[in-house]
Amino acid sequence: MSAADRAHTRPARWRSPAGWPLRTRLVATMIALLAVLGLVVGGTAELYLKQSLYSQIDDRLDEVQKLSRGFGGGPGGLKNPDPSQDNSVNVPPGAEAKWIFLYYDSSMVQQDGGLLQYRDPSTTTTTNNRYSGYFEPLTDSEKATLLSAGANGDKKTVAVGDRGNYRVTLFKTHSGQPGSSQSNGYTVVALPLSDANDTLIKVAGFTGCVILGSLLIAGWAGALIVRRTLKPLDRVAATASRVAELRLDRGEVQLAQRVPAQDTDPRTEVGQVGAALNRMLDHVGNALEARHASEMQVRQFVADASHELRTPLAAIRGYAELTRRSRQPIPDELAHVLGRVESEAKRMTTLVEDLLLLARLDAGRPLAQDPVDLTMLAVDATSDAHATAPRHYWQLDLPDEPVTVIGDGARLHQVLANLLANARTHTPEGTTVTVKVGTMPNAAVLQVIDNGQGIQAELVPHIFERFARGDSSRSRAAGSTGLGLSIVHAVVTSHGGKVGVQSRPGQTIFTVMLPATVPQVVPSAEHHTPYLPRVG
Template sequence: MVAATDRPARWRSPTGWPLRTRLVAIMIALLAVLGLVVGGTAALYLKRSLHSQLDDQLDDARRLSRGFGPRPGDQQQPGASGQSQNDGKGVPPGARTDWIVLFLDSSMTEQGGGRVQYRDPETTTTDGRFSSYFERLTDTERADLLTVEPGGGKETVSVGDLGDYRVAIFPTRSFPSGSQEGYIAVGLPLADANTILLTVAGFTGCVVLGSLLIAGWAGALIIRRTLKPLDRVAATASRVAELRLDRGEVRLAQRVPERDTDPRTEVGQVGAALNRMLDHVGSALEARHASEMQVRQFVADASHELRTPLAAIRGYAELTRRSRQPVPDELAHVLGRVESEAKRMTALVEDLLLLARLDAGRPLAQDPVDLTMLAVDATSDAHAAGPGHYWQLDLPDEPVTVTGDGARLHQVLANLLANARTHTPEGSTVTVKVGTVPDAAVLQVIDNGPGIPPELVPHIFERFARGDSSRSRAAGSTGLGLSIVHAVVTSHGGKVGVQSRPGQTVFTVMLPSAVPTTEQHTPYLPRVG
């Protein structure tokens, strides 16, 4: 669920994109901006060029329009479109279809002209000489046309339903009807120019879009091939990350290939730096492992050497108590304390020696072990050691068998029961439960005591971790019992975990089953690690 909700949020921001995607996106964005700039510049230049050509035609039309215009006695004839039209005698030479030529007097009153039209080639006037005529403008079209400043520059005007026109109004004295001042309004349609602009813009857009698609596809291939060395560097780092580096001997054989460590390239610099870092980390891990081995060897040697003097101390203390000569009470008490502390020290030394041997990887016995009988024996011993507790067994109908060291597994259960007896008050109930899950046997020790402090739970299986500050076996423990449990279970390829709350603490041991089974006989299975 988390990955499903995080992915859209990550893709909304470019910072969460892969490097390849960002490079391709940046390249396409730059090419798109470049295409827009080039296409926009070309369109603006073409527009100015086309308008400049129209302006030149307006200047030519001004010159050619002199001497043309309505003549006295010209008759208005109805046009094909229902509007009145003039005979084509006043149409200036060179005028084309849809041009507007309007003759005005000094008061800007229309004296003739209109939109130039050409008759069908098969249609001629009565004298057969004229094939063009003026189509009169509507009031709206005329008003739009006359918004241009007389004698001013050329302007683009939208003339009613006729569309956009390039219009200029020139002063003139060339009316044939007299020499009075007047004006000629000439408008050239922009339809063809706009069509050219739209065609060029559409073609340019298609070319730019196609170029972007090709560039994106080619860029993705090139970038993918270029970043292949980075993938190999990342793969090396991933393989190293999967190694367990916290304990034991670690051999960092993974290195970035030689071809990906060229210092002349950025990826090569990263690869070379990663190799140097792995060299340093490998050296540090070797030094750490050597130091650990020295400490373990020292603990093993010291524990082994201490067993003899401790046995001697205990022997002499016991021999003194058995002497026939009377021993003062004070001396007897001192000797009893010496023997008690010697026993305590012997147990501590034995625990340290066992941990050192397990850390060294000394192989354990691989014999069939019946966990049900082991639970019965260990619970009986615990009942004898703690008669003030209530001890219960929850066993399956069939024996549960695992392969391992029976003595060490008995020690695991004995330590768990001793831990429950030590840290729960008298009258507490301790239940030993044996069951199975698919391909594993489960051993649980459950008590209804006060529970383990939450801050201690993550460290409960560490060495010398204790629930109180006392090191006395009467009041507390040395903190090695549960660490031995963890070490023995781990050596058997199993897992151990704990869940605790006030009123219930559950220690769960999972061991590989000697006989694979799919049956399940454990109603409560907390998480183990």
Template sequence: MPSAASTRSPRRARWRDPAGWPLRTRIVTTMIALLAVLGLVVGGTAELYLYQSLHQQVDTDLDELLNRLRGGPNGGKGFSPPDRPENDPNGGSYISKPPNSLRENSIIVSVSTSGSATGFRIVGTQGSLDNDFDELTESAIAAIRADVVQNGAAVDVDLGGDLPEYRVKAVVKSDGSIQYIGLPLDAVNSTLITVAAFTGCVVAGSLLIAGWGGALIVRRTLKPLDRVAATATRVSELKLDAGEVRLAQRVPEPDTDPRTEVGQVGAALNRMLDHVGNALEARHASEMQVRQFVADASHELRTPLAAIRGYAELSRRSRQVVPDEIAHVLNRVESEAKRMTALVEDLLLLARLDAGRPLAQDPVDLTMLAVDATSDAHAAGPAHYWQLDLPDEPVTVIGDGARLHQVVANLLANARTHTPEGSTVTVKVGAVPNAAVIQVVDNGPGIQPDVVPRIFERFARGDSSRSRAAGSTGLGLSIVHAVVTSHRGKVGVQSRPGQTIFTVMLPLGPPPVVPTAEQGPQMLHSVG
């Protein structure tokens, strides 16, 4: 028994493989994927442009600050000088506090010619006279000195701790000292994140709307294809194997426009249905000709066969002595005439059933029918053991009593013919929901597996495993199948060495809901 995982795996595999998706799903998924790529490209391009623009603005501000710084303590546009300039013992000056008028949250680092460094972060401004500041840690100063190139381009530096990311640029002053100026990037980064989040939400919402709208559009666009598929489905449900078939189903005219792909499919399907319909009509006409020929030939042969039998019987009643050799020949002529008459009667019956001749619709007691047919079989085959297994209550169906009697008689004759003497043949009658059941069971050698699928065909022949000593026309079981089918029933066979079961299922009443004989009961009752 397959596990739950094995039963779920084909579905998961189907969803992993786009080739197994419905056409609507593939179209909508492809459209959403293309829109998602387009959204990512547009959003990424906009984000990159904004990133460059904002960083360019920060670089402009840094250049302005550096220009002011290059103006020196006495320059007209330079920073205001520090309150306490100090000298490095090894030469070169550095500042012990930041210049005035720096922006809030900006940083400045001064490195003397001897390598001593001080750094500050402006935490507040007090007009143009003084600033509130915090000294930078040695690790922050080291990070700035390590990442920023002197007289080079501005660089983003992460100072760690609670400090934000800074955009820093360095300049070498005339006395050889180095000044680093940095502006915070928290506003820039916040703007980039906000824009990215907004763009992502817009793209996601657009994809949802596009997916919903695309699904509606695709569904409406593929409606003609649904109608074409519905037409093909209705045609596939028609019974085309036998009888007169009228393929009235066609794709509607609006769905056969050759200018569209769906219209081309619809037009091709209509042309195919036209060809198939013509072929089925030709096949039915040919079958009707053959059936009519068989019926006419069988009908015409009945009279000469009856005459042959009559003359043969008349010769035996002659008062003159007939030589033994002639008598034997006449007996053989009469015997073969009887056999040919039976064959002609079977062919005529099959032709009538094929032509759809109506059968009688009378109540038929299957229990009494089984008793009578078994009694006849016992008289014809006394060397066999015949048994009946009948229910306590009669089983009655509506049908043609004579034809149903012929069904049971043919099944019993088949068992008698193809089983050795001494075999046991049991006739069972019973009922299951919606159906009456007749079973003929024998304990003979069984039927070869390759013969079972075609055993109800006309003139079907088995092999030597089932004795043919009594002879057979090969039409008995085909008559059984034709009569049962005409009664809207089912017939089947299950066989193995030592047991062969023929099962006939007949509807108990309208509407006929009869299971197949293979789905019916294996055995109605245990063999007594």
């Protein structure tokens, strides 16, 4: 995955829960469910508590209403008869500060009342059990709000200006002795809800803290439980990752990785996955063994056939040359036929030699490990190419200091010779071919650059495959076996290096990168390398 793909995928992962790890989704789901449950339970408890507190306030309003009806309300009915308490009024027993009492006559003209500011139990009389207090007047808008409760005795919650919310009721009152039916006016009684609302706020805050703390504890404990529960799945994933890192494309593969027996219990979901993965690995291992056995047979056949064909081909070439050297005159037609026999014998010999070399490289035959000066190798190969194709323009781009690697000099010379032959064969006369030698961190770089017509885009991914050839748009002045670039790839890969190509009309670049040190493991010769960056 490229850097751009990773940059695009990372934010999308956190934007959607579908991209979260399984353990994260499980913990998040559990916390979400607990949060919803906590909100439902807390909200239900809050509503029940509110109803209970408001019900208690309504009960007190009913009690005040009963006491007020038998208390003798009306114009002046609540005035304290004691001369020493001229500025005080009498209120029903149990009244508290901040309660509101408003007294109206039958014409709804206020006679007395207001916001009770004081109550003195020491002024209680023995005859009527009255309490004295002082009223603070209310504004007209506050009175109008309180009167909106209606005169049928219902309870209503209203906001009395800046004084807060009150629970209010309005009822008829009578003067005279208890039980009198003489209508005298109306009484408004309002009890503050501040204490009840404070209680609700405190309970809600406490409940919220408890829910939040519970969610934190549940999230921490849930993460531990989920992590421990998913450990078998992690072990299964680790096994699959180790298998994915194995080279399965070529050669003998020891597929010994298996899911541990403890994680293959078919009674659990993870065990079912582990058992299925083991069965799949068994099938893949058997298929790889069969494939390797077939490959070995083919390689052995190619090696044996190539080796056996070398002798008769050499004999054919020898007899053809011997016939041409005869002192007896040979007809022109026969001479042409013998020339063609010798030419095709040479071509077939080259093909057999290439097949034999590939078979030996596939078999992992070790190469020479000697210091090789890539600078001199480039000079010699370019000189040979110039002698072969003098109508191409050959150039060298060499560093000031020699570039040396460890490897097989003859095989590396063959790599460069094949790349130059490829450029010579598939580009027209007058094409400029440049051989460039350079270095990169821990690697030496060899490039062959031409300004020909380029390689077709659909051929580039298969350019290093065996017997891969371009179509007729890339004309060839000489025959090609289609093995030259596959030999380049096999030799470079056997040296632990990489080879790639970049091509567009007017420029084709073959890049060979060789390690500065000898690789400990020789990669497969059939591994195709992606495009390599151009070295500046």
